[in-house]
Amino acid sequence: MAAYLDNAATTPMRPEAVEAMLPFLGERFGNPSGAHALAREARKALDEAREMVAGCLGAEPGEVVFTGGGTEADNLAVTGAHSARPGGVVYTAVEHHAVLHAAAALGGTVAPVRADGVVDLDRLAGLLAPGITVVSVMLANNEVGTIQPLDRVAALVRDRAPGAVLHTDAVQAFQWLDVATAAAGCDLVAVSGHKFGGPKGVGALVVRAGVALRPIIHGGGQERDRRSGTHNVGGIVAMAAAMRATVAERAEVGRRVGALRDRLADGLLAAVPDSAETGDRRLKIAGNCHLSFAGVEAESLLMLLDAAGVYASAGSACASGAVDPSHVLTAMGMSRLQAAGSLRLSLGRTTSEADVELALATIPPAVARLRAL
Amino acid sequence: MSGGVDSSVAAALLVEQGHHVSGVTLRLWDNTGDSGCCSVAEIDDARRVADQVGIDHWVWTFAEEFEARVVAPYAAAHAGGLTPNPCIECNRHLKFGRLLQRARQLGFDAVATGHHARVRDDGAGRVRLLRGADRAKDQSYVLYVLGQDTLSRCLFPVGEMTKDEVRSRAAAMALRTAAKPDSQDVCFVTTGGGRASFLAPRIDLHPGRVVDTAGATIGRVDAVELVTVGQRKGLGTGGGGARYALSVDPATGTVVAGDLGELHTDRVELGELAWTAGPVEGPACVAGTHQPACVAGTHQVQAQSSAHGPAVDATVEGATVRFARPQRRVAPGQSVVLYCGDEVLGGGIAR
Numbered sequence: 001m002a003a004y005l006d007n008a009a010t011t012p013m014r015p016e017a018v019e020a021m022l023p024f025l026g027e028r029f030g031n032p033s034g035a036h037a038l039a040r041e042a043r044k045a046l047d048e049a050r051e052m053v054a055g056c057l058g059a060e061p062g063e064v065v066f067t068g069g070g071t072e073a074d075n076l077a078v079t080g081a082h083s084a085r086p087g088g089v090v091y092t093a094v095e096h097h098a099v100l101h102a103a104a105a106l107g108g109t110v111a112p113v114r115a116d117g118v119v120d121l122d123r124l125a126g127l128l129a130p131g132i133t134v135v136s137v138m139l140a141n142n143e144v145g146t147i148q149p150l151d152r153v154a155a156l157v158r159d160r161a162p163g164a165v166l167h168t169d170a171v172q173a174f175q176w177l178d179v180a181t182a183a184a185g186c187d188l189v190a191v192s193g194h195k196f197g198g199p200k201g202v203g204a205l206v207v208r209a210g211v212a213l214r215p216i217i218h219g220g221g222q223e224r225d226r227r228s229g230t231h232n233v234g235g236i237v238a239m240a241a242a243m244r245a246t247v248a249e250r251a252e253v254g255r256r257v258g259a260l261r262d263r264l265a266d267g268l269l270a271a272v273p274d275s276a277e278t279g280d281r282r283l284k285i286a287g288n289c290h291l292s293f294a295g296v297e298a299e300s301l302l303m304l305l306d307a308a309g310v311y312a313s314a315g316s317a318c319a320s321g322a323v324d325p326s327h328v329l330t331a332m333g334m335s336r337l338q339a340a341g342s343l344r345l346s347l348g349r350t351t352s353e354a355d356v357e358l359a360l361a362t363i364p365p366a367v368a369r370l371r372a373l
Numbered sequence: 374m375s376g377g378v379d380s381s382v383a384a385a386l387l388v389e390q391g392h393h394v395s396g397v398t399l400r401l402w403d404n405t406g407d408s409g410c411c412s413v414a415e416i417d418d419a420r421r422v423a424d425q426v427g428i429d430h431w432v433w434t435f436a437e438e439f440e441a442r443v444v445a446p447y448a449a450a451h452a453g454g455l456t457p458n459p460c461i462e463c464n465r466h467l468k469f470g471r472l473l474q475r476a477r478q479l480g481f482d483a484v485a486t487g488h489h490a491r492v493r494d495d496g497a498g499r500v501r502l503l504r505g506a507d508r509a510k511d512q513s514y515v516l517y518v519l520g521q522d523t524l525s526r527c528l529f530p531v532g533e534m535t536k537d538e539v540r541s542r543a544a545a546m547a548l549r550t551a552a553k554p555d556s557q558d559v560c561f562v563t564t565g566g567g568r569a570s571f572l573a574p575r576i577d578l579h580p581g582r583v584v585d586t587a588g589a590t591i592g593r594v595d596a597v598e599l600v601t602v603g604q605r606k607g608l609g610t611g612g613g614g615a616r617y618a619l620s621v622d623p624a625t626g627t628v629v630a631g632d633l634g635e636l637h638t639d640r641v642e643l644g645e646l647a648w649t650a651g652p653v654e655g656p657a658c659v660a661g662t663h664q665p666a667c668v669a670g671t672h673q674v675q676a677q678s679s680a681h682g683p684a685v686d687a688t689v690e691g692a693t694v695r696f697a698r699p700q701r702r703v704a705p706g707q708s709v710v711l712y713c714g715d716e717v718l719g720g721g722i723a724r
Contacts, residue, residue: 297475299431299433299434299475300475300478300479303431303479304479306429324434336437369478370478373474373477373478
């Protein structure tokens with residue numbers, strides 16, 4: 001038996017999404033840009049998916065741009081908005097690399113966060129000025145789960161940088177939060193299908209009407225000239241199905257998983273000496289359990305957990321598969337040593353009590369073993 | 374598993390022998406490029422070989438330790454006019470230090486690498502370190518720092534094979550690394566840029582004077598920190614006979630140069646002595662109260678001051694190694710490794 005506690009990395013596909021996708025891998029293979037019955041059939045599926053996604057994100061169908069995933073959506077938002085209206089870029093220190101590296105490439109300025117991972121609003125306010133054209137603040141963090149106060153951020157942006165567009169990376173948030181409400185004050189909103197039971201390789205960016213955006217991928221002019229490339233119809237349809245199912249169950253899943261998370265976090269904090277929880281749990285999404293164990297190397301801990309069938313993560317995985325020191329933890333003021341002993345257990349819709357029990361039975365002895373030598 | 378052919382075959386052989394094996398690639402260096410040591414391409418090769426032989430594969434990041442234990446001392450040694458060998462420090466502190474320590478924490482019995490060297494139990498409670506069977510590819514020189522505690526937990530599966538055998542074995546198993554070229558010497562110094570471009574951002578390089586043994590200026594160098602004792606080219610001494618660097622003093626920015634005769638010496642003083650199976654004294658490696666007999670039965674101690682030799686007859690007198698016949702002097706910072714036949718007795722760093 002294995003306990004999958006890496007839902008922030010990816011989630012198992014929902015049966016509804018698999019079922020919705022399959023016809024488009026088979027007989028319904030048409031290109032929605034074509035001019036015949038098979039194409040029209042695909043076009044219809046695409047339009048329906050777009051309406052569904054728009055409804056789930058609090059947007060108009062015309063405001064939804066389908067992309068090849070969350071990273072592309074973030075890149076399109078930051079780079080595309082800056083390209084349309086060049087100027088200053090401001091982003092938080094805890095953004096996902098998709099925003100972090102895109103914004104850094106544009107010479108952006110980093111807004112620091114507090115020790116609990118929440119953006120420092122005073123410092124952010126100090127960075128906002130009329131010359132700023134793009135501001136990017138994520139909704140929920142992928143490593144520590146902290147939720148950012150987007151309504152207050154939006155008010156600051158309107159007040160101090162009225163010409164700027166506000167982008168939010170809602171990739172980790174969608175499973176847990178009502179993004180339509182939470183991101184209502186944002187001009188750009190990015191989501192990724194596989195973080196909530198959809199397939200990998202498909203995402204969406206909400207671009208509110210009137211927001212100037214230049215494409216970063218050029219070609220046939222699909223998605224109203226905002227994102228070229230033949231539509232991933234099956235992926236889009238499946239993402240839409242996963243979205244609808246997620247929204248329908250969101251409150252219930254959040255309550256159930258939140259209780260499991262509390263039991264896991266409290267149990268580990270009680271069972272492992274010199275352990276600490278990262279951030280303030282009241283400000284986190286329900287699926288995130290982020291802990292640090294003094295004197296333990298996460299790379300070693302992950303190996304022991306893997307062998308015992310507990311699948312977790314540490315830091316942020318890099319291209320080589322190594323564990324890099326986390327920029328998020330560093331930004332929160334955590335020492336390198338403490339950061340090196342950090343473990344992220346991310347629960348999801350399919351997490352069971354048995355998963356939590358296995359983790360509770362496995363992690364304390366594994367930490368003790370690593371500390372013994 | 375570096376992603377090279379030797380460690381690939383080593384892993385495959387261990388699996389064949391019935392060991393429970395996990396592959397580990399060390400990420401020592403933040404190589405964001407797509408080639409060379411620690412690059413994603415090399416790690417991918419290691420991972421795919423691990424898949425082929427059916428073992429788990431892990432990437433362990435020891436970049437901070439590598440910087441602190443290998444790279445920073447390497448730069449500092451150059452700043453002091455020495456010619457360090459970073460591979461030896463990497464073996465001492467990383468591959469057979471941190472890696473072995475973590476492996477033991479995780480419950481593994483031993484660490485195996487693709488080094489061309491052999492370990493042998495002498496039947497008297499000690500593990501002996503021997504040259505690789507392929508004398509031309511022998512890598513025992515860089516392993517002299519391993520003591521009994523470490524050697525008893527080391528395996529060198531390809532040490533009994535020639536490089537050709539390793540390659541044909543890899544080809545027979547269809548390992549994707551079978552035809553890869555041998556790795557470069559110092560992993561973090563690129564072939565193109567060389568030492569100068571690596572060191573320039575890390576230490577101050579100073580132009581210097583080249584003087585003869587009487588103190589007269591005979592040439593100039595761009596960076597005294599890059600001069601190696603024994604070096605002939607690049608001293609700017611112009612005509613006359615060949616001149617070799619005899620000593621380097623960054624404090625005064627001076628390189629003393631002399632002819633081949635002046636380069637020769639009959640001894641070298643060592644620091645940081647390390648012994649594989651116990652200290653050795655004298656010209657012969659014989660059983661006694663102070664030292665273990667060599668396993669080869671050759672008994673004549675030999676000293677080797679570069680990775681691939683030659684090894685010359687020598688006598689050990691405490692921290693002094695006296696050569697049977699004068700040799701070119703050993704650049705301070707380089708390791709002198711003591712052998713008895715094929716056995717590595719130990720060694721130290723030339724002062």
